[in-house]
Amino acid sequence: MQPKIAFFDMDHTLMDNDCDVSWKDFLVDRGLAHPSEREEMTAFFQQYLEGRLDVDGFLDFQLRQFQGKAHEEIHPLIREHFAERVVARIYPEALAAVASLRSASVPTYLLTATNGIIAGPVAEHFGFDGMLATRLETADGRYTGKIIPPYCFHSHKIMYARQTCDRHGVDLRDAAYYGDSTSDIPLLESVGYPTVVNPGQELESRASRDGWAIARWLLAG
Numbered sequence: 001m002q003p004k005i006a007f008f009d010m011d012h013t014l015m016d017n018d019c020d021v022s023w024k025d026f027l028v029d030r031g032l033a034h035p036s037e038r039e040e041m042t043a044f045f046q047q048y049l050e051g052r053l054d055v056d057g058f059l060d061f062q063l064r065q066f067q068g069k070a071h072e073e074i075h076p077l078i079r080e081h082f083a084e085r086v087v088a089r090i091y092p093e094a095l096a097a098v099a100s101l102r103s104a105s106v107p108t109y110l111l112t113a114t115n116g117i118i119a120g121p122v123a124e125h126f127g128f129d130g131m132l133a134t135r136l137e138t139a140d141g142r143y144t145g146k147i148i149p150p151y152c153f154h155s156h157k158i159m160y161a162r163q164t165c166d167r168h169g170v171d172l173r174d175a176a177y178y179g180d181s182t183s184d185i186p187l188l189e190s191v192g193y194p195t196v197v198n199p200g201q202e203l204e205s206r207a208s209r210d211g212w213a214i215a216r217w218l219l220a221g
Contacts, residue, residue, distance in 0.1 A: 003176035003193040005168055006101050007132070007161050008094070010112035010122055012180040013197045016219055017089035019081075019114050019122070020062055021045060026081045027065055037061070051182065055151055063115070066136060067145030074117060074143070082121035090125070091217035094197075097178070098126050107168060111160060111177070111187075113153040132160040155186040178215070188212060 011018040024041045027033035040061055047053045066074060101108050109130045110123045116133035123131040135148040150156040158172075165172050176193035177184070182203050188194040195213040196203050207214050 002104060003101075003106060003191075004170040004174040005107045005109070005165060006098075006176040006193075007109050007111040007157075007164075007178070007187075007191075008098065008126075008128075009177075009179040009181070009184055009197075010110055010114055010119055013178055014094040014110075014122065014126070015086065015089045015091060017086055018045065019086060019118050022085040023081055023118055024062075026077075026085055030077075032077075033065055037064075048183075055153070059147060059151065060145070063136070063143070063145045063147070066117075066143040068142055070142050071117075071138075078117055079121060081118070082125075086122065087125065089219065090122075092220050093215070093217040095126065097215075098128065101176075102127065102129075106176075109161075109164060111152070111157055113151065113157075115147070130164070132157075132164060154183050157184070157187045158190050161187060161191070182206075 008014055021041055024033060024037055028035055028038055044053065044058045044061065098108050107129045109132055110119060110126065110128045111132045112119050113134055115136050116131060117136060119131060119133045132152060134152045137144045137146040137148050150159065152160055161175060161177070162172050165175055172190055173192040175191045176195065177187050177191045178195045178197055179188055180197045180199060185206065188196065195215055196207045197215045197217055199207060199214065204214065
């Protein structure tokens with residue numbers, strides 16, 4: 001038996017990287033964000049790891065450099081960020097897993113809380129059939145620094161996945177989901193083919209208890 005559709009989380013699932021973090025580092029290194037933003041990002045990432053992320057505060061912080069910019073201004077930076085900070089951190093096993101599903105005609109989707117502008121090059125690199133990501137609001141052709149709700153995070157991922165399953169005429173129980181974090185548990189519980197990737201102790205214990213597949217992916221070399 002194999003799934004009829006498959007969804008993949010991005011950060012620390014497809015790669016040994018958090019693109020929100022590396023994006024801020026990239027901007028600071030380019031002189032496009034204040035150095036103090038590294039400390040802010042560290043604090044937000046710790047909140048995330050502890051399951052207490054201030055979502056509104058994080059989004060205001062994370063989208064600071066998007067505000068007032070046109071896509072044409074942001075797009076070259078997004079490509080440079082991917083080339084310099086992301087592509088080398090992708091797990092070869094992740095590429096192989098997606099390719100195997102696609103060769104079996106299983107639709108594959110990137111499903112990430114990261115905004116779709118930053119995540120776009122990752123989706124293209126993997127050849128996903130589609131991308132489900134946090135959407136950015138625009139007005140008069142420029143980013144406002146706000147998102148179009150809901151934030152594609154935690155239990156909201158279930159809504160994004162279910163809507164996509166509906167479009168394909170399949171049930172969510174016939175879907176696979178690959179995730180690495182305890183924040184992925186609601187969706188892992190909802191699909192019929194859950195896989196945890198390089199899980200921490202809490203998620204690994206849950207996976208072992210419930211019989212979820214466990215994948216251990218490494219960087220090349």
